[in-house]
Amino acid sequence: MPADSPKRFNIWTPLTFSVILILGILIGFQLNKYLSNKRPISNAIERNDRLEEIIDIVNAKYVDSVNADSLYEDAVTGILKHLDPHTVYIPARDMASVTEDLEGNFKGIGVEFYILKDTLMITSVLKNGPSADAGIQTGDKILKVNDSSVIGITSESIISKLRGLEGSAVKLSLLRPSENRVLETQVKRGVIPIFSVDASYMIDMVTGYIRINRFSATTYREFMKALNALLGQGMKQLVLDLRQNPGGYLDAATAIADELIGDNKLLVYTQGRASDKEKYMAGQKGKFEKGRLAVLVDEGSASASEILAGAVQDWDRGVVIGRRTYGKGLVQEQFELGDGSALRLTVARYYTPSGRSIQRPYNKGRELYEEDFENRFRDGSLTGMDTLGPADTIRYFTEEKHRIVYGGGGIKPDIVTPYETSAYASELYELLSSSTLSNTVYEYYSLHSKEMSVYTSFRQFDASFTITPQMMVTLKSSLSKDYAVQVSKVWSDAKSLGFIQQRVRAILARMLFRSNGYYQQVNKTDNVVLRALGILRGKEYAAIVGG
Structure with missing residues (x-):
């Protein structure tokens, strides 16, 4: 009977809603009990009830002014100290640099530099990169960035000045020591690869x-x-x-x-x-x-x-x-x-x-x-x-x-x-790792970059370049100012002196051919590489793994 259908529906509707409501309450009650023990990580991080309360009280009532963000970071670091050494908190300010390394690129002008006596010296220019296109050369020294002097600037500060939005321009004033002249140029920032x-x-x-x-x-x-x-x-x-x-x-x-x-x-x-x-x-x-x-x-x-x-x-x-x-x-x-x-x-x-x-x-x-x-x-x-x-x-x-x-x-x-250990190992390592050695070699390249540009391949450099006695006299004189005892011992030992000369060649090779040139040079005397070659060429390999 069609006329009675709406009436039947009206009778059952309240009962149906009541059942659904009761079921909803029961399910909600059980779900709440479950979630109280299984709180999602995102909610737990957002709430941090006691931690936030303590920081708020300190911020409001402490005798001296405090930085709430620093307190929070210290608190998080303190919590993580109870876990393994590789669980870490990364502040927002550090995320960009951490990400760049793993993503393999950043936005900049495509140079590597070294702070030489308070002056920024370019030690490598990315091939076909923005700086190479602008005519910048290895050995050039940066004097100004956008009309601001960068003499005495820190590495972190210069990086922030040279990096920026892709396509944006930066104006540089450069000294080219090999030609004894100052250059003005503009470089358009691009995507710079970080090679692994x-x-x-x-x-x-x-x-x-x-x-x-x-x-x-x-x-x-x-x-x-x-x-x-x-x-x-x-x-x-x-x-x-x-x-x-x-x-x-x-x-x-x-x-x-x-x-x-x-x-x-x-x-x-x-x-x-x-x-x-x-x-x-x-x-x-x-x-x-x-x-x-x-x-x-x-x-x-x-x-x-x-x-x-x-x-x-x-x-x-x-x-x-x-x-x-x-x-x-x-x-x-x-x-x-x-x-x-x-x-x-x-x-x-x-x-x-x-x-x-x-x-x-x-x-x-x-x-x-x-x-x-x-x-x-x-x-x-x-x-x-x-x-x-x-x-x-x-x-x-x-x-x-x-x-x-x-x-x-x-x-x-x-x-x-x-x-490797030797009679003068500690003295040798001190000299090899000293900034004085690097400074002297960089300064040499800066003054002779035109002559060095004739080397177009590592093989040519390796066969033709010679460290002159005058270069060694200059290097010894520079090192002796801070490392007189070490120099006297190392310069009297032919093997140790050979390592010094190898490092000089390696630094120059890096400036000419980037890291590929550096490793081609240092590997010539690297005992691990030499051991590997001996094993690959001999019978010992098969004895260890077969083949």
Whole structure:
């Protein structure tokens, strides 16, 4: 009966709404109980009830004026000190520089500089970059930026003046010492790459060399460009240098590992208390899965570097040479906060294919954790054989040859090469690391940049450039002002003096050919590189990993 339908609906409507309301209340009550124990991270960060209340009281009532932002940062840092050493808070003011390194570019004019006696000297000009297009040369000295003097300015201040919006212009006043004249020029800022591959070249007819300084968003692309170029030059074996590489993006490291290790092999996996096990597999035919491989590491090789070295070692794909790595096997996830800052929180651990964790212990506090390098130097780990023995670590086995490897303290190389020591080692290192040595060489280049410009390749420079006796007299005189005792010892020892001359050539090579030239020069006397070459060329390689 159609006429009765609206009446029936009116009867049932209140009852239906009542049932829905009761169910809603019950569900809401249960959900509230659940959420009180499972509060989302974003809500917890926003509330910070007690912390905010304390800061507000201090800000309002404390006897002296205080900076509330500083108090908050100190409080957050204090909280994180109770966690692992790699969970960190990044203030908003630091986010740009942190991001630039990993993203692989910034907006600027494309020069590298060095502060030489309060004056900014350009030590490298990016090829085809904004400054190169404006005619700026290595050896030029910056006097003014936009009509403001920069004599005596700090590195941080000059960087802020030279960087800016893409396409914006900056006016420079330059002194060109080799021509004894001042130039005025305008440079339009552009996108400047931050290269993560420092060097790639052929050491000999069959051995290539690639050095990676970090794993950024552009690293895999840079690596493949270098690898293809070396393969095109006849490379049959490779030295991959990861020394002093602090890590970076995991995906960049696994992508490179995929080019070196066969298909369907596990490269690394991650797992944490609140995160599921995630495997990273080799999934494509790599460009260099065959051919002898040496991976160079040291105490500065961390995180993604250790993952790559660990995968190579665990699959017996190559020989790891150098010194025990840093020992960072923790995965950080970044949480962006409302004020532009960020929290990098450790959420999982890395495990190499054999199942070992490379993270060294941090249960004795951050201070001891951060002093590890000094302790290793004192106990002889860096100048002799590694003191970390089987009792300190956990034993695992490689996948192919079932060699024993150890976890829990970084990657221990197959071949350990300690720091070189000599009768005058400490005096030599003081001179090599002194700003006086660098200043003298930079000043020489600045005055002779026109003559130096005849060298168009490292091979030509290496064959033709000679350090004159007069250059060594000038250098000795400069160093003696601050390092008289060290100079007297080093200059009396032919081997030590040879290292000084090599450093002079290396600095000049860097100014001519950027970092690629620098490493081609220093690698000639680098004991780790020389050890790697000996192993790749001899029978020792097959004895360690086969092939």
